[in-house]
Amino acid sequence: MxxxxxxxxxxxxxxxxxxxxxxxxxxxxxxxxxxxxxxxxxxxxxxxxxxxxxxxxxxxxxxxxxxxxxxxxxxxxxxxxxxxxxxxxxxxxxxxxxxAGQAVSGKGFKEYHLGNYSTWLQKRVDKPSYWDKVRSCLSDAKVCNSLDKDYPTLTQFNAASLSPVESGCCKPPSSCGFTFITATNWQTTSSSSTADPDCGAWSNTNFCFNCTSCKAGVLQDIKQDxxxxxxxxxxxxxxxxxxxxxxxxxxxxxxxxxxxxxxxxxxxxx
Known part of the structure; x- marks a missing residue:
């Protein structure tokens, strides 16, 4: 040979x-x-x-x-x-x-914004027919369910190193100014911001699965992998x-x- x-x-x-x-x-x-x-x-x-x-x-x-x-x-x-x-x-x-994630003052986690990612990824994840499947899958996977047990107090939650999906999908943006009750239960106040559309999309039952921050968190997870x-x-x-x-x-x-x-x-x- x-x-x-x-x-x-x-x-x-x-x-x-x-x-x-x-x-x-x-x-x-x-x-x-x-x-x-x-x-x-x-x-x-x-x-x-x-x-x-x-x-x-x-x-x-x-x-x-x-x-x-x-x-x-x-x-x-x-x-x-x-x-x-x-x-x-x-x-x-x-x-x-x-x-990339943006650091939040006094928090251990970062927050994510859809507009920071490539246009191709934004268009892909923004398609209603596609995101409906992703949102349903995130809900079925119960990605937010452990947060209440893991971070029972506001101090522990603020110090938490949340994953991009947890940060984007399981809590409202910090700019909303909601009042912490539990990690997945937040109360609006008279001083709550309405400038961010995600503030209105937050729900204590469906979390932030309809938020653009959730889409950004998913894209950040993909980027890391x-x-x-x-x-x-x-x-x-x-x-x-x-x-x-x-x-x-x-x-x-x-x-x-x-x-x-x-x-x-x-x-x-x-």
Whole structure:
């Protein structure tokens, strides 16, 4: 077996193994308690991981079994895959780059505003048909139910390190000036602000699931998870480029020694 064939097969074996964490990360994201309702960025990770697994398997067999046609098909698909993965990674960085929590004086948590996030994410999460499903899912997951037990007093609640979804969906914005009764039960007062539409959207039964701050909290949760995914994608992209380069050498060797599929002679090849 030629040196390039051996290394091509080995690198494809490595990318095959590396595709498993990508699939695992996609499944993990889809099952996260906060993002279980938000699957428009998680499923592409699973699909890409499965695709890389299949392509790497084909490349490994093409290199080690010297099947030139399989190697040619592998290189073509690998080239397309590298472009797609690169485009997808750049896209994920762009759409999740904007947006961050804003510190609130005297509070241990941050608050989130929908207008701070990318236009694409805003349009996606703002669609009534889509948000109705997310809101229903958040309610079914009971994401706010533990707050009363975890933070029974105002002092404990103000010092709490709430998740983006808890901060955006389970309490009214601090600017509303509502009076704390429990972590999920707030009373309006004569001095309560009405400038923020979320103040009117707050309900002690439905919490802030109809608030823009809730949508922002969901998007912030996605952003945090996608920073982790980006690291896996970049590592995978480096290995794919190396494997593609070595695979080109292995394909050249297969053509010289046996032709396409091993069924043709050497004529016509240098």
């Amino acid at each position: 030629g040196c390039s064939n051996f290394w091509s097969g080995l690198l494809n074996f490595i990318t095959l193994v590396l595709s498993l964490p990508i699939i695992g990360v996609g499944i993990w994201l889809a099952k996260q308690h906060d993002t279980v309702c938000v699957r428009f960025l998680e499923w592409p990770v699973i699909i890409i991981g499965i695709f890389i697994f299949v392509v790497s398997l084909a490349g490994m067999l093409g290199a080690w079994c010297r099947v030139s046609f399989l190697s040619w098909l592998y290189l073509f698909v690998m080239f397309v895959l590298i472009l797609l993965l690169l485009a997808f990674t750049i896209f994920a960085f762009v759409v999740t780059n904007a947006g 996608w920073r982790k995914v980006a690291i896996v994608n970049i590592v995978m992209l480096v290995f794919l480029i190396i494997a593609y380069s070595v695979g080109c050498c292995a394909f050249h060797n297969n053509r010289k020694e046996g032709g396409f599929g091993g069924g043709y002679g050497k004529q016509g090849y240098p």
